[in-house]
Amino acid sequence: MSPRSSAPPPEPPAPAVHRVAAVQLRAPGGPLAARAYWPVPGGTIGAPALLVLLPGDGSGADGLDRLDALCRGVCAHVGVVVLSVTHRSQPPGAPGAAIEDSTAAVRWAADHAAQLGADPGRLLVAGTGAGGPLASAVARRARDDGWPEITRQVSVRRDSTERMLHDLARSLRSALGTR
Numbered sequence: 001m002s003p004r005s006s007a008p009p010p011e012p013p014a015p016a017v018h019r020v021a022a023v024q025l026r027a028p029g030g031p032l033a034a035r036a037y038w039p040v041p042g043g044t045i046g047a048p049a050l051l052v053l054l055p056g057d058g059s060g061a062d063g064l065d066r067l068d069a070l071c072r073g074v075c076a077h078v079g080v081v082v083l084s085v086t087h088r089s090q091p092p093g094a095p096g097a098a099i100e101d102s103t104a105a106v107r108w109a110a111d112h113a114a115q116l117g118a119d120p121g122r123l124l125v126a127g128t129g130a131g132g133p134l135a136s137a138v139a140r141r142a143r144d145d146g147w148p149e150i151t152r153q154v155s156v157r158r159d160s161t162e163r164m165l166h167d168l169a170r171s172l173r174s175a176l177g178t179r
Contacts, residue, residue, distance in 0.1 A: 015072045017040065017072050018038040018040045018041060019037075019038045020036070020037050020038075021035070021036050022034070023036050025085065026108070027100070027104035029097055032087065032104070032105055033085075033086045034064070034085040034086065034105065035071065035084045036083050037071050037072060037075040037082040038075070038081055039076060047117060047118055048079050048080050048081050048119065048122075049119055049172075049176055050080065050081045050082075050109055050113045050118035050119070050120075050122065051083065051125075051126060052085060052109045052126070053070075053085065053127070053131075054102050054125070054128070054131035054135050054138070055085075055087075055127075056127065056128055056131040067084050069165075070128070071084045074168055078169050080172065080176075081117060083105075083116070087101035087105070088101055099137050102135070102137070103138050103141055106138050107147075109123065110148030122176065123150050124151055125152075125153045126168060128157075128164060129156075132156065133155070136155065139153035152171070152175035154171040154172065
């Protein structure tokens with residue numbers, strides 16, 4: 001009999017992306033940390049769509065690190081530019097700061113899509129876990145304000161990275177009309 005190891009299984013290698021960069025966004029409540037992921041060139045005709053990913057916990061760089069594998073996977077497998085964004089912490093039941101920050105992040109993304117090498121006409125918003133209701137709130141606000149135009153809003157339940165990647169990739173491919 002061999003002894004059982006209590007070490008977790010090794011993580012699979014991260015999917016290949018062209019580039020990853022830290023970005024700082026201006027927002028009314030102060031700067032927001034973000035991370036941008038670019039797909040390997042040649043995977044799409046024209047500029048890729050831009051996905052703004054909103055985490056449920058909004059916990060700064062730590063939250064960006066936790067979503068890194070998901071962001072890399074979506075970027076590589078769907079061929080979109082991904083902008084993963086943090087937001088200020090909030091007391092339970094008072095999502096005002098998170099909605100304000102998330103709205104500012106999506107507006108920043110709409111304003112800077114071309115500079116990020118993405119198609120400004122294909123803006124996607126997604127949220128993981130508690131970020132799903134944030135993504136919905138931001139999409140409603142954009143619709144009510146008439147800007148920015150959001151191609152699709154997606155909520156992904158907090159689950160394993162592999163399951164979230166599968167669900168998010170399927171929804172985004174459907175929104176973009178790709179397989």
